[in-house]
Amino acid sequence: MFEQQLEEVVVEVDIASISTAESPRSSGEDPEHIQALAETEVTLPPIIVHRSTMRVVDGAHRLRAAELRGDEKIKVKFFDGSRADAFVLAVGSNITHGLPLSMTDRKSAAARIIVSHPQWSDRMIASVSGISAGTVAEIRRRTSAEETASGSRIGQDGRVRPINSAAGRELASRLITANPGLSLRQIARAAGISPETARDVRNRMSRGEDPLPKARGAAKAGGRRTEALSRSTAGAATAEVVPMTDRLAAVHRLTSDPALRFNETGRRLLRLLNVNMLSAEEWQEIIANVPPHCSSIVASLARECAGMWDEIAVRVDLQLA
Structure with missing residues (x-):
C-alpha cells in the first residue's frame, strides 16, 4: 500500500536508537515469541522503522530478540511516510505475518484509522485491520469521523467513489440501457461505482425494478423501468462458457x-x-500456491487483467459491427 514510501535499501542501525512506542499491540511484546526468535538459526528479515521518529513499524519482537542475543545493531528498512501512514503499515504488517493482533487490537486499530484516514472505504480499512467491512462500518457509525469525511471514499482498488451512489446508479442504468454489452467493470468505471454496485443495478433492471434501492428510489416512475428493461433484454448477448x-x-x-x-x-x-x-486444475494449483502476503496484490492484478480483456472483447466486437 505504501511501497513507494518504503526504502528497499537495508542498513544497520544502533538498537539503542530505536523506539517501540505507539504499537497497535496493547498487550505489549510476547516473551515466549521473543525467546523463540532469539534462538532461531534462520536469518530474520529486516525490521521496518519510521525514519522521522525512529519508531518500529514492523518487527518489535525481532528487535527484542536481537537485544536478548546481545546484538548492538539490527538490519533496518526505513519508512518515509507520515506517522498516520506508519501506523496503518504497522497494523497491516501484523495482520499478514508474525504474531497476529488480537481482535480487540484490530478493532481499536480500525477506529484509529477511520479517524486518520476518513476518506478510505470500509472495505479498504477492513483489508488493513483484518476485520469485516461490516464491523468497520459499525465502528465508523460510533465515531465522529463520518462528519469529517467528504462525499467520496477511496476503495481497495485506489479509485474514488461517492458515499451516496444514487447518481452513479442512475448513470449506470443509462449506460446499461444504451449498451447492454458493456462489462460490469466498464460500467463501474464510467459511473464511478463499484463493480458489485453495477451488478446490483443490472440485476434490478433485469427484474424490472428501479436501479435505486427502495429507500431512495421508490418514487421513480414505473414507465422508465419498463423501457429500460425492454431495451436491455432486447440487445443483451448471453455469455456462454466455452469448454x-x-x-x-x-x-x-x-x-x-x-x-x-x-x-x-x-x-x-x-x-x-x-x-x-x-x-482448471492448473489454475487451481497456481491459486493454492499464492503466498498469503501476496494474495491481495495478485487478486487486484487479476481483476485489472480481467477488466482489460473485457474491454478488448467489446472493442473487437465493435470493429465487426
Missing part, C-alpha cells in the same frame, strides 16, 4: 492463421492467448 477443448482448438486455429503468425503484433496476441489456456 476447454474448444478454446484450445480455437487458439490452435488462430496459431495457424498467416495473418497472425507473420507479424509481431499477431504473434504477441497469440502468446497472450496461449498463456491463458491453462486447465
Whole structure:
C-alpha cells in the first residue's frame, strides 16, 4: 500500500536508537515469541522503522530478540511516510505475518484509522485491520469521523467513489440501457461505482425494478423501468462458457492463421492467448500456491487483467459491427 514510501535499501542501525512506542499491540511484546526468535538459526528479515521518529513499524519482537542475543545493531528498512501512514503499515504488517493482533487490537486499530484516514472505504480499512467491512462500518457509525469525511471514499482498488451512489446508479442504468454489452467493470468505471454496485443495478433492471434501492428510489416512475428493461433484454448477448477443448482448438486455429503468425503484433496476441489456456486444475494449483502476503496484490492484478480483456472483447466486437 505504501511501497513507494518504503526504502528497499537495508542498513544497520544502533538498537539503542530505536523506539517501540505507539504499537497497535496493547498487550505489549510476547516473551515466549521473543525467546523463540532469539534462538532461531534462520536469518530474520529486516525490521521496518519510521525514519522521522525512529519508531518500529514492523518487527518489535525481532528487535527484542536481537537485544536478548546481545546484538548492538539490527538490519533496518526505513519508512518515509507520515506517522498516520506508519501506523496503518504497522497494523497491516501484523495482520499478514508474525504474531497476529488480537481482535480487540484490530478493532481499536480500525477506529484509529477511520479517524486518520476518513476518506478510505470500509472495505479498504477492513483489508488493513483484518476485520469485516461490516464491523468497520459499525465502528465508523460510533465515531465522529463520518462528519469529517467528504462525499467520496477511496476503495481497495485506489479509485474514488461517492458515499451516496444514487447518481452513479442512475448513470449506470443509462449506460446499461444504451449498451447492454458493456462489462460490469466498464460500467463501474464510467459511473464511478463499484463493480458489485453495477451488478446490483443490472440485476434490478433485469427484474424490472428501479436501479435505486427502495429507500431512495421508490418514487421513480414505473414507465422508465419498463423501457429500460425492454431495451436491455432486447440487445443483451448471453455469455456462454466455452469448454476447454474448444478454446484450445480455437487458439490452435488462430496459431495457424498467416495473418497472425507473420507479424509481431499477431504473434504477441497469440502468446497472450496461449498463456491463458491453462486447465482448471492448473489454475487451481497456481491459486493454492499464492503466498498469503501476496494474495491481495495478485487478486487486484487479476481483476485489472480481467477488466482489460473485457474491454478488448467489446472493442473487437465493435470493429465487426
